Amino acid sequence: VIIELINTGSELMLGRVLNTHQQWLCRQLADRGYLVTRQIAVDDSATAIRQAVQDAMARADIVLVTGGLGPTSDDRTRDLIAELLGRSLREDPSVVAHIEGFFAGRKRPMPARTRVQALVPEGAQVLPNAHGTAPGLVLDLPSRRAGERPGLLILLPGPPRELRPMFTDQVVPLLSKQFPVAEPFVCHTLRTVGLGESLVEEKIADSLQRLVEAGLDIGYCARPGEVDVRLSARGGDAASTVAEAERLSRELLGDLVFGVEEEELETVVVRLLTARGQTVALAESCTGGLIAHRLTNVPGASVVLRAGLVVYSNVAKEIFLGVHAQTLAEHGAVSEAVAREMAEGARARTGADYAIAVTGIAGPGGGSVAKPVGTVWIALSTSRGTAAHHRVNPWDRETFKYVTSQQALDLLRQELSH
Amino acid sequence: VIIELINTGSELMLGRVLNTHQQWLCRQLADRGYLVTRQIAVDDSATAIRQAVQDAMARADIVLVTGGLGPTSDDRTRDLIAELLGRSLREDPSVVAHIEGFFAGRKRPMPARTRVQALVPEGAQVLPNAHGTAPGLVLDLPSRRAGERPGLLILLPGPPRELRPMFTDQVVPLLSKQFPVAEPFVCHTLRTVGLGESLVEEKIADSLQRLVEAGLDIGYCARPGEVDVRLSARGGDAASTVAEAERLSRELLGDLVFGVEEEELETVVVRLLTARGQTVALAESCTGGLIAHRLTNVPGASVVLRAGLVVYSNVAKEIFLGVHAQTLAEHGAVSEAVAREMAEGARARTGADYAIAVTGIAGPGGGSVAKPVGTVWIALSTSRGTAAHHRVNPWDRETFKYVTSQQALDLLRQELSH
Numbered sequence: 001v002i003i004e005l006i007n008t009g010s011e012l013m014l015g016r017v018l019n020t021h022q023q024w025l026c027r028q029l030a031d032r033g034y035l036v037t038r039q040i041a042v043d044d045s046a047t048a049i050r051q052a053v054q055d056a057m058a059r060a061d062i063v064l065v066t067g068g069l070g071p072t073s074d075d076r077t078r079d080l081i082a083e084l085l086g087r088s089l090r091e092d093p094s095v096v097a098h099i100e101g102f103f104a105g106r107k108r109p110m111p112a113r114t115r116v117q118a119l120v121p122e123g124a125q126v127l128p129n130a131h132g133t134a135p136g137l138v139l140d141l142p143s144r145r146a147g148e149r150p151g152l153l154i155l156l157p158g159p160p161r162e163l164r165p166m167f168t169d170q171v172v173p174l175l176s177k178q179f180p181v182a183e184p185f186v187c188h189t190l191r192t193v194g195l196g197e198s199l200v201e202e203k204i205a206d207s208l209q210r211l212v213e214a215g216l217d218i219g220y221c222a223r224p225g226e227v228d229v230r231l232s233a234r235g236g237d238a239a240s241t242v243a244e245a246e247r248l249s250r251e252l253l254g255d256l257v258f259g260v261e262e263e264e265l266e267t268v269v270v271r272l273l274t275a276r277g278q279t280v281a282l283a284e285s286c287t288g289g290l291i292a293h294r295l296t297n298v299p300g301a302s303v304v305l306r307a308g309l310v311v312y313s314n315v316a317k318e319i320f321l322g323v324h325a326q327t328l329a330e331h332g333a334v335s336e337a338v339a340r341e342m343a344e345g346a347r348a349r350t351g352a353d354y355a356i357a358v359t360g361i362a363g364p365g366g367g368s369v370a371k372p373v374g375t376v377w378i379a380l381s382t383s384r385g386t387a388a389h390h391r392v393n394p395w396d397r398e399t400f401k402y403v404t405s406q407q408a409l410d411l412l413r414q415e416l417s418h
Numbered sequence: 419v420i421i422e423l424i425n426t427g428s429e430l431m432l433g434r435v436l437n438t439h440q441q442w443l444c445r446q447l448a449d450r451g452y453l454v455t456r457q458i459a460v461d462d463s464a465t466a467i468r469q470a471v472q473d474a475m476a477r478a479d480i481v482l483v484t485g486g487l488g489p490t491s492d493d494r495t496r497d498l499i500a501e502l503l504g505r506s507l508r509e510d511p512s513v514v515a516h517i518e519g520f521f522a523g524r525k526r527p528m529p530a531r532t533r534v535q536a537l538v539p540e541g542a543q544v545l546p547n548a549h550g551t552a553p554g555l556v557l558d559l560p561s562r563r564a565g566e567r568p569g570l571l572i573l574l575p576g577p578p579r580e581l582r583p584m585f586t587d588q589v590v591p592l593l594s595k596q597f598p599v600a601e602p603f604v605c606h607t608l609r610t611v612g613l614g615e616s617l618v619e620e621k622i623a624d625s626l627q628r629l630v631e632a633g634l635d636i637g638y639c640a641r642p643g644e645v646d647v648r649l650s651a652r653g654g655d656a657a658s659t660v661a662e663a664e665r666l667s668r669e670l671l672g673d674l675v676f677g678v679e680e681e682e683l684e685t686v687v688v689r690l691l692t693a694r695g696q697t698v699a700l701a702e703s704c705t706g707g708l709i710a711h712r713l714t715n716v717p718g719a720s721v722v723l724r725a726g727l728v729v730y731s732n733v734a735k736e737i738f739l740g741v742h743a744q745t746l747a748e749h750g751a752v753s754e755a756v757a758r759e760m761a762e763g764a765r766a767r768t769g770a771d772y773a774i775a776v777t778g779i780a781g782p783g784g785g786s787v788a789k790p791v792g793t794v795w796i797a798l799s800t801s802r803g804t805a806a807h808h809r810v811n812p813w814d815r816e817t818f819k820y821v822t823s824q825q826a827l828d829l830l831r832q833e834l835s836h
Binding site: 019198 | 427428429430431432433434435436437438440441442443444445446447448453454455456457458459460461462466470473488489490491492523524525529531532549577579637639648700702705706707708709710711713714715717718719720723724725726727728729730731733734737738767768769780781782783815816819
């Protein structure tokens with residue numbers, strides 16, 4: 001089944017909004033074994049929409065179009081599609097009733113223009129909109145080649161809270177019925193931290209080669225401080241192929257794998273701490289509060305995070321963590337000795353089971369020959385002692401902060417996993 | 419000038435990542451007077467990439483392709499483009515040297531596979547990658563029609579922190595030179611905080627109507643805790659039209675305007691503090707370190723940020739800020755009294771000129787009838803006293819944190835602007 005997705009909207013082409021439909025729809029389809037072959041975004045102009053839909057219909061069995069079904073003058077999709085397929089528009093009484101009910105329920109007058117949303121191309125199936133006024137529309141397409149099954153053109157409203165339930169509740173059942181997935185599809189992502197993309201591949205590629213020949217697809221996606229390994233396969237053996245690939249990858253990557261699918265490192269850390277009934281304190285210099293921010297993005301973090309101290313200045317390190325002025329003077333703020341005293345001070349003052357301390361040079365200024373921009377010391381203090389680690393992360397300021405926060409959270413994760 | 423953008427990556431088509439390149443590149447181009455006519459995303463397969471690039475080359479003057487230049491086996495763009503244009507690949511010594519230097523600087527061995535990134539199609543211009551190993555590539559395309567100028571095919575690496583500076587520093591000057599915008603285009607964005615999108619529009623729309631009739635284009639872009647007003651015009655009068663629109667908008671919006679173009683609220687706050695030679699301390703409960711994180715994203719923040727205390731627990735509020743146990747018991751952690759004591763404690767203990775404190779209920783749990791999820795108290799303490807402000811931000815956890823951090827930073831900005 002060839003599926004193409006067309007997102008319409010001038011705000012997309014002007015870069016004013018992020019196209020979240022693409023990720024959401026592609027993921028919904030992929031998880032059900034369908035693959036979107038091509039996604040296209042065009043502006044609201046008649047020429048652009050017409051051309052994009054025509055091109056897609058020539059290639060695909062299913063064409064999904066989002067946006068342009070609303071009541072305003074830049075909502076042109078409905079008219080254009082009717083014209084393109086040579087179908088006249090008629091007013092659908094059930095849609096008129098729905099729009100009237102929608103405004104009546106909100107005790108608001110129904111603007112005259114909204115009635116245009118009840119116009120439906122001849123022969124189209126209406127997908128009622130439970131969360132708005134513009135219905136979705138499904139149109140049969142002529143077969144692209146003789147003997148092939150006819151295709152589908154599916155128009156969906158732009159607002160995510162209208163599109164998403166309509167897709168899940170109405171479009172998915174339609175696809176399953178008219179285009180059942182011929183063979184099973186299984187996709188699984190392992191998330192790793194600690195090695196670059198090519199080194200991750202080096203570790204697993206040879207051993208997985210046999211499975212690749214049997215149909216396994218491997219994808220690598222590098223993000224700052226992290227590499228995702230995506231394992232997928234189709235066919236009767238898909239589940240066992242992906243399971244075997246996961247088993248082998250986990251064996252070869254070991255501790256580098258911190259989670260699966262959408263799971264973030266901070267989520268894993270909060271989960272591990274919660275399961276153990278333990279707590280952490282943070283002493284952040286160069287990461288400037290990012291580690292605390294990431295942990296507190298996870299619901300339930302308040303139970304495991306005792307406190308986070310953002311101590312840029314030497315004075316703050318002394319006042320809040322009890323770092324010795326002499327240590328700062330002798331070793332400098334970015335040093336193993338100061339990282340250790342920060343972690344130990346944070347742990348002692350908060351009574352947390354663990355404390356992480358980071359001190360480093362984020363740049364762009366502040367570097368020297370001995371301690372270049374990117375230099376970091378990370379210390380982890382536990383009931384069994386304190387360990388300090390040296391890292392060099394010579395990135396731009398924000399990437400530096402993020403990569404350093406990954407390394408710090410990962411040290412704690414490793415500690416909690418044993 | 420017809421520009422098409424192709425984003426490659428199976429992770430896009432499987433819905434595993436959000437396509438942020440589209441928004442970012444479209445916006446960068448739009449702000450400079452170029453419009454992307456069509457954006458296409460395809461997976462990493464040779465067929466899909468080849469077909470998409472061929473189609474785009476037939477239609478566009480400039481084809482931008484992102485992704486697929488890395489070192490792993492699913493990075494196929496370089497090879498495919500060379501094949502498609504009938505150019506052989508040669509190893510570029512300057513790129514090899516750059517990759518070697520990249521790993522040497524990090525004191526890490528250079529993985530053998532990374533060398534593939536030094537392969538450059540014959541005649542291609544290399545765009546050095548200041549933040550990674552894969553260079554960008556620019557190739558001349560044959561004219562689509564006789565007499566027309568030749569086009570450009572521009573390949574950019576996938577990671578945003580590599581792509582973005584490469585685009586701004588190298589691609590933009592290239593486009594300005596080879597495809598200058600025919601008529602002057604002026605685009606200016608005012609950034610506001612404190613009012614919703616329709617209220618911002620209400621404040622300025624009528625007064626700008628005369629300029630709209632003369633060719634001014636106004637765009638509104640709502641983000642969490644912020645509304646951008648984009649003023650643009652084309653033609654000989656563009657500069658004066660936009661300047662007049664800006665003057666009027668600033669007059670009508672007053673203090674709501676905190677910055678222009680890409681400027682963030684935290685940048686403005688650090689600049690104002692730096693100019694005054696003053697400092698700030700933070701006491702964050704519900705924002706969990708986000709305010710500290712945002713301020714420390716700004717180079718030079720270390721001079722103005724005395725300390726940030728992330729004090730989720732009552733105990734931490736007592737230990738680090740001297741909040742009274744009795745105040746916590748009588749009023750609860752989310753209360754005006756506690757916000758005031760947090761701010762005053764942070765200011766007193768750090769000796770900062772200003773202290774901001776936030777305490778609230780981020781959710782999803784922890785709300786009550788009297789204090790629902792989204793309730794926030796923000797206090798600002800200065801040498802002239804402490805003021806506390808009540809807000810209700812009933813959003814999801816991450817949006818709640820962000821909107822609250824905007825409100826807190828904006829209170830300080832307003833204080834510093836007078």
